Amino acid sequence: MKEAKTIKSLEKNTDAYIKEYYDTINQIWKDNPKITELKYFLKTMLFWCDTEHKKSADTRVVVLGTSIPEELIMASGAKPYFIIGGSLGSVSWSDDLVPRDTDPVSRSILGYIHQPNGADFSDSLFIVPLISDSMRKIVYELKEEGRKVFAVDIPPCKKDQNAEKKWQMQMISMTNAISAHLKTIVTKHSINTAVKSVSMARHTLLDFLKATQNRNDIITDTARQLVQNSYYFADDIDIWTAHLKSLINQTKNMPIKKSSSESCGVLLLGSPVIFPNYKIPFLINNIQLTIMDAVDSSSLKNHIVYERKSMYGSCNRAIRNIASQWYKYDASSAFVKNDLLYKYVSWLIKRGNIEGVIYHVLKGQIEYDFELEHFEKMLSEYNIPVFRLETDYQYQDVEQLRIRTEAFSEMLFQNRYKRNRTVQFKTDESAVKEARAVS
Numbered sequence: 001m002k003e004a005k006t007i008k009s010l011e012k013n014t015d016a017y018i019k020e021y022y023d024t025i026n027q028i029w030k031d032n033p034k035i036t037e038l039k040y041f042l043k044t045m046l047f048w049c050d051t052e053h054k055k056s057a058d059t060r061v062v063v064l065g066t067s068i069p070e071e072l073i074m075a076s077g078a079k080p081y082f083i084i085g086g087s088l089g090s091v092s093w094s095d096d097l098v099p100r101d102t103d104p105v106s107r108s109i110l111g112y113i114h115q116p117n118g119a120d121f122s123d124s125l126f127i128v129p130l131i132s133d134s135m136r137k138i139v140y141e142l143k144e145e146g147r148k149v150f151a152v153d154i155p156p157c158k159k160d161q162n163a164e165k166k167w168q169m170q171m172i173s174m175t176n177a178i179s180a181h182l183k184t185i186v187t188k189h190s191i192n193t194a195v196k197s198v199s200m201a202r203h204t205l206l207d208f209l210k211a212t213q214n215r216n217d218i219i220t221d222t223a224r225q226l227v228q229n230s231y232y233f234a235d236d237i238d239i240w241t242a243h244l245k246s247l248i249n250q251t252k253n254m255p256i257k258k259s260s261s262e263s264c265g266v267l268l269l270g271s272p273v274i275f276p277n278y279k280i281p282f283l284i285n286n287i288q289l290t291i292m293d294a295v296d297s298s299s300l301k302n303h304i305v306y307e308r309k310s311m312y313g314s315c316n317r318a319i320r321n322i323a324s325q326w327y328k329y330d331a332s333s334a335f336v337k338n339d340l341l342y343k344y345v346s347w348l349i350k351r352g353n354i355e356g357v358i359y360h361v362l363k364g365q366i367e368y369d370f371e372l373e374h375f376e377k378m379l380s381e382y383n384i385p386v387f388r389l390e391t392d393y394q395y396q397d398v399e400q401l402r403i404r405t406e407a408f409s410e411m412l413f414q415n416r417y418k419r420n421r422t423v424q425f426k427t428d429e430s431a432v433k434e435a436r437a438v439s
Contacts, residue, residue: 041227061182067298105272126148197238283405354384
């Protein structure tokens with residue numbers, strides 16, 4: 001009887017998991033019906049709740065999170081199978097494995113691995129970056145289950161003179177472990193091919209984000225977010241890049257429409273927003289706010305550039321150079337101080353059009369709260385208000401979050417009105433002075 005109830009509960013959770021995917025995809029397609037090139041990216045995401053697709057997926061090398069250079073895995077002969085969380089449905093499958101207060105991303109990742117009728121991970125090598133205590137616990141859980149695990153300890157202080165070297169040596173060891181698991185040999189050609197594919201994908205993604213920024217008249221913020229997330233869901237990164245180029249061309253050729261109402265531009269910071277749990281970007285858009293940029297731990301890696309000379313020499317030399325560039329641009333929560341991330345956010349603010357910051361914190365991800373104080377201090381110098389929004393993957397708090405976010409939105413509009421009044425006053429005062437001077 002108890003076993004029957006457990007099976008019924010699992011089936012119910014599976015239905016909820018699939019519904020969550022469909023609801024998000026249907027809403028994005030409903031809001032962007034004219035962008036036909038978006039269909040590829042929607043289907044890419046939808047495959048992740050398709051039983052047949054999951055069973056046929058290449059799960060030889062599984063990466064938990066986004067803090068590992070995918071170039072090195074591809075150079076070893078496999079497409080990394082990313083598990084990055086994001087689903088309330090998969091959270092429920094980890095209820096018996098971790099405490100209830102564990103952050104929802106970690107619970108979602110662990111739940112996805114243990115889902116009923118899911119992908120086959122029996123012969124997978126799990127690559128786990130230790131960016132938090134929760135990820136360390138996941139490593140323990142996986143090892144207890146007899147799974148193959150390679151844990152990567154990210155040196156937390158970039159100013160440590162030995163940090164970069166430690167990271168390089170770990171990346172060499174990781175690459176060797178992957179090639180041994182796959183029974184392949186890493187060559188200079190395989191490294192260069194992987195670097196070329198990944199670099200093209202990142203460069204194209206930056207082009208897309210630039211071409212569609214503040215263009216809510218043609219594409220919604222949630223659709224832009226889905227395209228970014230789909231990088232980690234795609235089976236073939238070269239095909240993904242080709243479709244992204246087509247999407248860019250379609251959006252560029254679409255006529256500009258005048259918006260019926262103006263909105264305030266905000267920057268979304270803090271805990272990454274991961275598909276399919278898009279309740280925060282949906283909420284932000286519903287109250288007439290525009291997400292100018294969404295910056296998280298993986299945003300900076302899109303700016304990684306590899307010089308040709310860095311690929312010369314031995315394979316280990318190329319791996320060390322890839323590792324160095326990655327470590328420089330990594331902005332994960334593993335670091336005690338994310339100086340480059342602060343500089344990047346400062347650059348975005350100086351570029352203009354950002355009137356406020358929504359700092360998204362998922363319950364249990366205390367490492368992002370440590371970052372908040374530094375951001376608040378920095379943003380106060382630019383007179384940019386910061387709104388901390390704490391939530392989890394549940395949807396019951398949407399109305400409560402809406403009330404608080406609407407209050408923040410109203411404040412932003414009032415600030416804009418005051419700025420405009422001040423500018424108008426100064427303009428009128430200058431006009432009066434000029435008139436007196438002429439008379």
